[in-house]
Amino acid sequence: MPHSKTLLVRPPSSRMAEGQITHIAKPTSVSHERAQAQWEAYVDIYRAEGWTVVEVPVADDCPDCVFIEDAVVMFGNTAVITAPGTPSRAAEPVAVEAAIRAALPDVCVARIEGTGTLDGGDVLKVGKDVYVGLGVRTNAEGVRQLRRIVHAEGYCLHAVPVTKALHLKSAVTALPDGTVIGWLPIVDNPSIFPRFMPVPEEHGVAVVVLSDEHVLMSNDAPETTKLLERMGFTVTTVGISEFEALEGCVTCLSVRVR
Numbered sequence: 001m002p003h004s005k006t007l008l009v010r011p012p013s014s015r016m017a018e019g020q021i022t023h024i025a026k027p028t029s030v031s032h033e034r035a036q037a038q039w040e041a042y043v044d045i046y047r048a049e050g051w052t053v054v055e056v057p058v059a060d061d062c063p064d065c066v067f068i069e070d071a072v073v074m075f076g077n078t079a080v081i082t083a084p085g086t087p088s089r090a091a092e093p094v095a096v097e098a099a100i101r102a103a104l105p106d107v108c109v110a111r112i113e114g115t116g117t118l119d120g121g122d123v124l125k126v127g128k129d130v131y132v133g134l135g136v137r138t139n140a141e142g143v144r145q146l147r148r149i150v151h152a153e154g155y156c157l158h159a160v161p162v163t164k165a166l167h168l169k170s171a172v173t174a175l176p177d178g179t180v181i182g183w184l185p186i187v188d189n190p191s192i193f194p195r196f197m198p199v200p201e202e203h204g205v206a207v208v209v210l211s212d213e214h215v216l217m218s219n220d221a222p223e224t225t226k227l228l229e230r231m232g233f234t235v236t237t238v239g240i241s242e243f244e245a246l247e248g249c250v251t252c253l254s255v256r257v258r
């Protein structure tokens with residue numbers, strides 16, 4: 001049975017400043033206190049939109065645990081538990097799987113295993129098309145395993161190169177109508193996507209689709225906000241500077257089950 005608007009989130013670790021950095025300069029300071037306040041404001045936006053929030057317990061020894069999107073990917077009623085592509089994040093999916101089994105007992109669980117690696121940030125769903133970034137975190141075996149899982153669910157997987165950003169969704173996400181948006185300097189090949197629109201700011205790349213006309217994005221992309229509003233979308237913005245300093249974005253902080 002489909003779950004209506006359930007959100008999985010995980011609070012920021014007190015050691016988040018030790019989180020991984022790959023493609024941007026190491027931040028000079030990251031405040032856990034500010035991050036906690038930003039995270040609570042982010043979660044409150046979903047609560048106000050009627051989402052049921054399931055909180056996975058914080059893991060202070062996993063500095064990047066707040067970026068829960070990387071630990072599980074939902075395909076309808078199937079949860080794919082990932083195998084993060086960096087050792088410091090390897091333990092994260094265990095508690096995420098336990099929380100899903102406890103809160104959503106009728107969800108089917110599949111897993112990326114063995115030599116396969118896959119971070120959820122590399123998976124962009126656009127209708128029944130699934131674009132998967134092959135980059136520093138997701139390998140060919142991870143893609144092979146995910147392809148088998150999603151084909152069985154009626155999706156079509158397209159592997160795409162990611163060389164200029166941490167994850168595919170650091171560079172592109174999709175609007176409610178399926179248009180893929182991205183910041184060109186970090187998109188490997190925009191022609192892969194049937195409909196692509198460049199955005200003018202790096203932090204404008206990431207949108208979370210709240211409904212057919214409503215998106216959530218960072219407050220650090222005012223030109224992109226105006227662009228999307230001119231296109232007729234309602235745009236809610238949120239401050240996530242502490243997570244952006246660690247290469248995160250609005251998509252990474254939650255997993256939507258709908």
Ligand SMILES: CN(C)C(=N)NCCC[C@H](N)C(=O)O
Pocket residue numbers: 019020021022064067069070089120121122166167168169170246247248249251252
């Ligand atoms: C779409 N994105 C960017 C994500 N899903 N995850 C961001 C993870 C950031 C973390 N410091 C790391 O390096 O793993």
